[in-house]
Amino acid sequence: MHNSGHDFSDDERAGLYRAIYERRDVRSQFLPDPIPRPVLARLLNAAHHAPSVGFMQPWDFILIDSPEIREQVLASFNEENAKAAKNYTGERQQTYRSLKLQGITESPMNLCITCNRSRGGDHVLGRNSVVEMDLFSTCLAVQNLWLAARAEGIGVGWVSIIDQSRLASILNLPENVYPLAYLCLGYVSEFLDKPELETKGWRSRLPLEGLVHSNRWGAEPDDEALLEQLRR
Incomplete structure (x- = not known):
């Protein structure tokens, strides 16, 4: 095996790949235990160390523990989920309706990772041809946080069935800030062996x-x- 001196040890490599393969989109297994603040700080720091186009670092992190705000987000989810169910018919619709697709009120912490599309000014290095690079960069922050969370034994669920305009209004976001990822965070009773949608037969x-x-x-x-x- 080639060894440049820059590779990780066998144990370090195994830990990284374990986090990748065992990461799950958690909806149903959240425990009520709060996330200790040092752990939460580590997760946010991992997200903040994601790469970004032109080093613009377009992300912000909104920690949400307010029951009132979470109920408003849940209401938006319920409306959008009802619309989404109409995309399917028959047995497929029944399967869709049986899926639990959010843990907004069950998880001890919600987190919205936003993308400030004007950060860095009018001309961001590397963003001239592909203006969506700021969004892609913010997705890398989400993935950093997700893998770090798995290493800490914390589950993460991305709630994508939400009206983004409504979410921006609920969170009082400025016009140039896009609510890219609404996440549910918390310790879990278990991490499933396979993704839940695969286990439920939705896709392989x-x-x-x-x-x-x-x-x-x-x-x-x-x-x-x-x-x-x-x-x-």
Whole structure:
């Protein structure tokens, strides 16, 4: 094995990959125990150390423990979820309605990670061609927090079935600030072996070898050794 001196130890590597593979979108397993402030600070610091285009660091973090605010967010979820259920019919709709897709009031802490789309000024280095890079950067902050949370034994659930305009109003966001991720955080009774949507039969994980192309779309890699590894 090549060793450049920059790689992690076997145990450190195993911990990183464990966090990646065991991270779950938690909805149903939250415990009421509060998150200790040093732990919460570590999670926020991990998120704040995400890479960002032009080092603009477009994120802010709104900690939400107010029952009143959470009830308003839950009301928006319920409205949007009812609309979403109409996208399906028959057994598929029944399955959808049986899914628990949020833990807004059950989790001890809600967190909204926002994206300030004007931070850094009119001309942010690296954002001239792809203006959405600020949104992508903020997603990396979400992922940093999520992996750090798993390492701390804390579950995270991303509630995406919310009217973003309504959420911005509830949280009193400025016009240039977008509520990118509404998250539920807390210790959990368990981390499921597989993603809940996979366990409930909604979708299965796609085979990786069918998603890897060589040089151009649709060209399968001719590296049989790599393909064999991808199939494992």
